[in-house]
Amino acid sequence: MTNPPPAPVPMDQLQFALPQTFATVEEERQHRKERLVVALRLFGRFGFEEGVAGHITARDPEWTDHFWVNPFGMSFKHIKVSDLILVNHEGQVVAGRHHVNQAAFAIHAQVHAARPDVVAAAHSHSVHGKTLSSLGELLEPLTQDVCAFYEDHALFDDYTGVVLDVEEGRRIAKALAGHKAVILRNHGLLTVGDSVDAAAWWFITMERSCQVQLLAKAAGKPVHISHENAVVTREQLGNDLVAWINYQPLAQQALRTEPDMFE
Numbered sequence: 001m002t003n004p005p006p007a008p009v010p011m012d013q014l015q016f017a018l019p020q021t022f023a024t025v026e027e028e029r030q031h032r033k034e035r036l037v038v039a040l041r042l043f044g045r046f047g048f049e050e051g052v053a054g055h056i057t058a059r060d061p062e063w064t065d066h067f068w069v070n071p072f073g074m075s076f077k078h079i080k081v082s083d084l085i086l087v088n089h090e091g092q093v094v095a096g097r098h099h100v101n102q103a104a105f106a107i108h109a110q111v112h113a114a115r116p117d118v119v120a121a122a123h124s125h126s127v128h129g130k131t132l133s134s135l136g137e138l139l140e141p142l143t144q145d146v147c148a149f150y151e152d153h154a155l156f157d158d159y160t161g162v163v164l165d166v167e168e169g170r171r172i173a174k175a176l177a178g179h180k181a182v183i184l185r186n187h188g189l190l191t192v193g194d195s196v197d198a199a200a201w202w203f204i205t206m207e208r209s210c211q212v213q214l215l216a217k218a219a220g221k222p223v224h225i226s227h228e229n230a231v232v233t234r235e236q237l238g239n240d241l242v243a244w245i246n247y248q249p250l251a252q253q254a255l256r257t258e259p260d261m262f263e
Contacts, residue, residue, distance in 0.1 A: 019195060019244055028061040032119070032196060033068055033081050037261045039200035041254050043124060044076030046204065054124030055104035058196050059112055065089040067112055071098030080263045089113070103163045110169030111176060111192060118192040120199035128211035129189035136185050139209055141225040142216055146209040147233035148243075153181040153206075180238070181206055198240040201247035 022028040036058045048054055054076070057067040068084050070076070085096030091105040104123075111121050132139075136157060139149050156175040163169060172190065176182040180202055181191040189206055193199035216222040225233070236242075254261070 017245070017248055019197075019241070025062045030081075032058040032061065033084055034262055035196040035251075036068055036070075036084060036120070037079055037081050038251050038254050039120075039122070039196050040070050040076045040079045041258055041261060042200065042204070042250055043122075044078075045254070046126075046207075048124040048126045048203075048207070049076050050125035052101065053103070055101055055108065056120065056122045056196070056200065057104065057108040057112065058120045059118070060086065063088075064116070065113070066094065067108060069100065069104050069108065071096065072101040072104075074098065080261055082263055106163050106166050106169040107172055107190070108169075110166060110173040111190070114170075114173035115176070115178075115192060117194060118199075119194050120196040121190065121192045122199045122203040123184075123188060123190040124203070125188045126203075126207045126210075128214060129183070129207050130187065131214060132210040133183050133185050133187055133189070137213075138183065139206070140213060140222070141227075141230040142222045143209070143212055143225075144233055144237070145205055146212065147225060147230045148202075148238040149181060149206060149209065150230040150234045150238070152179050152234060152238055153183065154179050156182050156184045156187075159184075159186040180240075193243060194240045195244055197247040197251065198243035201243040201250075204250070205243075205246070 036056060039056050052073050055069055057069045060066040066086055066088050068086055070079050071083055071085050074083060085093050085098050085100060087100050087105060088094050089109060093100055107123060108121050112118060138155055139146050141147055141150050154175050154177060156172050183189060189203060191199050191202035191206060193202055
């Protein structure tokens, strides 16, 4: 006689990670700084560095016109919480011991100002993102994953050099509008989210989607997902909570292998 199969575990006893809540603004600030460092380390792992270019910002939860950002000239792979700098709305460093990347201020300050719903923004010169940007094209609905961006990303169809002017940052923020991402022509990608994790995930999966589109078009004539199905898939996959959930396995990898991040 065989034993009966185990009874199902009650749903309320199963673990499912959700974004944290915080009792104090100090706890939330520390959390955002720690998640910012995790994201930067992952960007380093994925090879998103190009010299001193690239930055991720996190809005301060108390001083909401200030943001935390990686310092100028430091490798993503080495950044610790103690290295982060806090920058005010005028581009002045008010906490930390390093300089701010002026392009980071010019772009991110305007994005944060235009989008009070945005907690974090990510920009870098990743290989496939800047390759697709050179074509002046949007992402096409070729795969399930890319449908998260369907009709929810934009093209900044201009290039005038390194972004050092806040007016150029305003134009980028205007092109982004209410979307989760913008392709900066001849430049790269910019993504935003209601958490650092969400903004980082959108950048990572957008970069991969650029790679898929370039490979698919090089190989032949891709078959597009229909408008109706692309919209349904975007509604299933395209919100910041789903982005946060998708990002957690990557964050766990960094947390387990790079214990010096939070120094």
